[in-house]
Amino acid sequence: MTDAWERRHGASLPLGAHYVANLDAAAGAWNFALYSKHATGVVLHVYRADDATNPVFSRRFDARANKTARVWHCRVAEADLDGGTLYGYRVEGPFDPARGNRFDADKILLDPYARAVHFPAGYSRAACARSGSSAGKAPLGVLQKPAAFDWQDDGMRDAPIRHAHDLVIYEMHVRGYTRDPSSGVAEARRGTFLGVVDKIPYLRELGITAVELLPVQQFDPQEGNYWGYMTLNFFAPHQAYASDPARAGEEFKTMVRELHRAGIEVILDVVYNHTSEGGLSGPTYGFRGVDNSTYYLLNPGNFSQAIDVTGTGNTLHTANHAVRSLVLDSLRHWVSEYHVDGFRFDLASVFTRRSDGSLDLEDPPIIGAIRTDPLLAGCRLIAEAWDIASYQLGRAFPGLAWRQWNGQYRDNIRRYVKSDAGMLPAMLQGLYGSDGLFPDSVEEARHPWQSVNYIVSHDGFNLYDLVSHNGKHNLANGHGNRDGSDDNHAWNGGFEGSPAPAAVETFRRRQARFLATLLMLSNGTPMWLAGDEFLHSQGGNNNPYNQDNPTTWLAWNRLPEEAAFQRYLRGLIALRRTHPTWSRHGFWRGDVRWFGVNGGIDFSPDSRAFAFFLAGEGLAEGEADDDFYVLVNAWWEPLDFTVQANAAGGWLRLFDSAADAPGDYLEPGSEAPLLGNIYRVAERSVVVLRAI
Secondary structure: OHHHHHHHHOOOOOOEEEEEOOHHHOOOEEEEEEEOOOOOEEEEEEEEOOEOOOOOEEEEOOOOOOEEOOEEEEEEEHHHHOOOOEEEEEEEOOEEHHHOEEOOOOOOEOOOOOOOEEOOOOOOHHHHHOOOOOOOOOOEEEOOOOOOOOOOOOOOOOOOOOOOOOOOEEEEOHHHHHOOHHHOOOHHHOOOHHHHHHOHHHHHHHOOOEEEEOOOEOEOOOOOOOOOOOEOOOOOEOHHHOOOHHHHHHHHHHHHHHHHHOOOEEEEEEOOOOOOOOOOOOOOOOHHHHHHHHHEOEEOOEEEEEOOOOOOOOOEOOOOHHHHHHHHHHHHHHHHOOOOOEEEEOOHHHHHEOOOOOEOOOOOHHHHHHHHOOOOOOOEEEEOOEOOOOEOOHHHOOOOOOEEEOHHHHHHHHHHHOOOOOOHHHHHHHHHOOOOOOOOOOOOOOOHHHEEEEOOOOOOOOHHHHOOOOOOOOHHHOOOOOOOOOOOOOOOOOOOOOOOOHHHHHHHHHHHHHHHHHHHHOOOEEEEEOOHHHOOOOOOOOOOOOOOOOOOOOOOOHHHHOHHHHHHHHHHHHHHHHOOOOOOOOOOHHHEEEEOOOOOOOOOOOOOEEEEEEOHHHOOOOOOOOOEEEEEEOOOOOEEEEOOOOOOOOEEEEEEOOOOOOOOEOOOOOOEEOOOOEEEEOOOEEEEEEEO
């Protein structure tokens, strides 16, 4: 009898629109289910693709038959839809901001669980923000039947790809990666998921083992956020990243499959802290109109005001069980349907917000739910452990076993390399694995791999601009150069911008090699920004969030010009992947010995040079590696270091970041033996020796 009821009135789960095959052994049907706690009425509208204004089918939900608890639902025979393939809702209820309700029956609303999104020809973000009807101007859900995809044994089912010491994350913007003609990708595939596929041989040659994609969940094409951090829908791939928008899901799967076949993990940067509806003056085309107080955090003292700790005008209410379920269902969808390996959570500290906006740093329900979910618990989980009102980096963040973007490491390595005073202790701690943030006491039991170490990311200067500018140059963004960070710890080498005198350009590349070497020698998980290996420049713009143009499109024509730098980085990555001693499950502890230039290490504020010996014998039982000796000089003059650790067969020089190519990186088999125990380390450089 239950089945008969569901056939007649619909099922309350799963949420969204789902095809039910072979209803009554004839044609199938569509089941629609929408969560709204405070709605008083719901009307479903279905449209044909050639007319997104006038529905070919409409149904008003009967609250006594088509509602179970807080879910409105119905089932419609496919034949009754008269060829309709698009759908939206009108949701009725009180417009009572004092109680947090902002229903508007004039608005056509996108299903929060839609698996694909259609933007009609008349789509208008502005119209969705004004009063009056948004018919024909609002985004709609797409009715997509399940379709088989040939995964060709991509490895996700039986043996997921899981890199350990050799994990090197490569942060990439799908569109910007191949959009420029210099990418060499066919025009129809530039800036798409398939364009990434075309670059897989390059990624393998570079040594990348994981890509972290800037947001690929559907965002509003009219909002102006090129980076994608204004999500409209949490289930659908962004259409503009497909060569054929109607096949965005299939093309995304193709990209994931081919990356997996190349041994490369896929991590998604996801934004479950706010949505593209923005502040209260923004559009009503989804969450706000479906149930404002369910989906958004509101000021407990005045429900007419939103709590904004994201800087976007709204904050997702992840403490609410319905929103928590939405996030979990979305994550499961990307793992089960699209085979992704993990997630980087933008402003993940929002997950610790209670319904009144206060912080729960003990056991936030959503973090506990992710941790205990059988499908998600094995995924890579990476947190940006802060928002504009809370900084939780390290042990403060309650995702105990999550990795975290280490913003302190970023700032410390920048300051050390540009020779700021007093930075040597912080640099050593970063190399060691940031045990101050991730302590491995019996009670804490954290690990160095939880620190995602990086020099730069999409947000801020890229590597070349970090060594070429003292200040930001963001006028093109339209905010009078007031946007973006003012505290970049950058240094231009004595000349602002580019092109610079030849001597300055040479020095900048030395600084870039210095930074890259320290990053790849640090215990933890390294992350590299795509394009930095050939020193792509954004012209000093440290916040190009709205620059969908050659500012952010990678200029691949720089690759031949910067082949020496790319070769150097490729060597560093190979060193890290070949030698597990650099990145360990635990801290180096007794396997590392720290030295000064010619004696004990000097920790005074004016000290800027040090060396260390790292023994390879301290790995897990049955494993061993070579011994290494590293000499680091952030002083502005050369220093003669005494190598203060013995190697039975002597030492070989692998890297000297100040040397001219190809002497800066000596490939295996061509390493130079160290004669004697004195080595002159040039100013602002690092040298890596391996025991014979």
